[in-house]
Amino acid sequence: xxxxxxxxxxxxxxxxxxxxxxxxxxxxxxxxxxxxxxxxxxxxxxxxxxxxxxxxxxxxxxxxxxxxxxxxxxxxxxxxxxxxxxxxxxxxxxxxxxxxxxxxxxxxxxxxxxxxxx
Amino acid sequence: xxxxxxxxxxxxxxxxxxxxxxxxxxxxxxxxxxxxxxxxxxxxxxxxxxxxxxxxxxxxxxxxxxxxxxxxxxxxxxxxxxxxxxxxxxxxxxxxxxxxxxxxxxxxxxxxxxx
Numbered sequence: 001x002x003x004x005x006x007x008x009x010x011x012x013x014x015x016x017x018x019x020x021x022x023x024x025x026x027x028x029x030x031x032x033x034x035x036x037x038x039x040x041x042x043x044x045x046x047x048x049x050x051x052x053x054x055x056x057x058x059x060x061x062x063x064x065x066x067x068x069x070x071x072x073x074x075x076x077x078x079x080x081x082x083x084x085x086x087x088x089x090x091x092x093x094x095x096x097x098x099x100x101x102x103x104x105x106x107x108x109x110x111x112x113x114x115x116x117x118x
Numbered sequence: 119x120x121x122x123x124x125x126x127x128x129x130x131x132x133x134x135x136x137x138x139x140x141x142x143x144x145x146x147x148x149x150x151x152x153x154x155x156x157x158x159x160x161x162x163x164x165x166x167x168x169x170x171x172x173x174x175x176x177x178x179x180x181x182x183x184x185x186x187x188x189x190x191x192x193x194x195x196x197x198x199x200x201x202x203x204x205x206x207x208x209x210x211x212x213x214x215x216x217x218x219x220x221x222x223x224x225x226x227x228x229x230x231x232x233x
Contacts, residue, residue: 004160009158031218032218032219033218033219035221037224042226043206043208043226043227043229044208044224044225044226044227045161045208045210045224046224047221047222047223047224050219050221052219091160091161095218095219095220096218097218103174104217104218104219104220105163106163106222107160108160108161109160110158110159110160111158111159111160
């Protein structure tokens with residue numbers, strides 16, 4: 001079973017549309033962290049946000065916003081007024097203790113390819 | 119500028135040859151990681167190192183080897199034992215490895231193609 005599920009494999013929108021990328025995670029830990037990364041066509045993963053499990057406040061950074069809901073184990077990412085430069089693969093990731101209980105592990109979802117058309 | 123560099127960006131090798139991918143960071147981070155990415159897939163952890171001269175296997179370590187002789191360098195060798203080596207390889211680092219939630223920062227990646 002996947003620990004981090006990004007059900008949307010690909011999304012295509014027209015510039016200026018709002019778009020939400022879904023992320024559902026699974027963990028037994030009470031303390032964990034969630035991340036979003038952006039991977040543009042160049043390939044490098046760019047860190048966007050980190051959120052700990054005790055902070056359910058939504059966060060806004062410019063056109064980006066994140067909605068964290070522990071009740072549904074979701075950490076969704078919304079881009080408002082999308083632009084062509086937002087075209088990329090977006091990854092959600094979960095940091096938690098591994099099964100051995102001694103090391104922290106970052107588990108990635110399979111990513112969502114967002115294409116913003118002019 | 120501080121960051122992570124990987125070289126080369128593209129690498130071609132013949133089947134059966136070992137190849138070493140370079141990863142260097144000047145962020146003074148203790149921990150370094152190697153991930154493999156296949157088309158349409160997330161990242162899978164190959165090896166990680168929390169400190170110089172120490173490293174641990176990740177989820178898919180078979181056919182790979184690493185060394186950590188210097189804090190800033192963590193080269194990955196893809197050996198001939200790796201059955202499907204063609205992939206995109208990403209190196210990352212974080213300030214520490216044993217801190218929950220410590221952010222990993224990534225290099226630009228190396229795309230390896232085995233002919």
